[in-house]
Amino acid sequence: MNTETTTAETATTTVEKRGDRVLTGRVVSNKMDKTIAVLVERLVRHETYGKFLRRSTKLLAHDESNSAREGDTVTITPCRPLSRRKSWRLLAIIERAAP
Secondary structure (H helix, E strand, O other): OOHHHHHHHHHHHHHHHHHOOOEEEEEEEEEEOOEEEEEEEEEEEOOOOOOEEEEEEEEEEEOOOOOOOOOOEEEEEEOOOOOOOEEEEEEEEEEOOOO
16 A cells, blocks of 8 residues: 555545535624634523523634625534634625625
């Protein structure tokens, strides 16, 4: 078995593993250069009462072309840390906000 092929195969599986997690959220800020703040909401069931609670997380994502605007619905995926808080990148803009 060739070791070069094995190394290349493991490298591609690592990239696929890292990029398989995708989150959808709403852009709440695009005032930074090549960076957007994305609000990701999720529903969590209360342990005792069973009521669903809305929890949110604000993540910073890298937007290379500065194409996302406030209010857009976007998908983001993890990447290597680009700064102290920014370790996500923009995959696609799902829906544009009304102008």
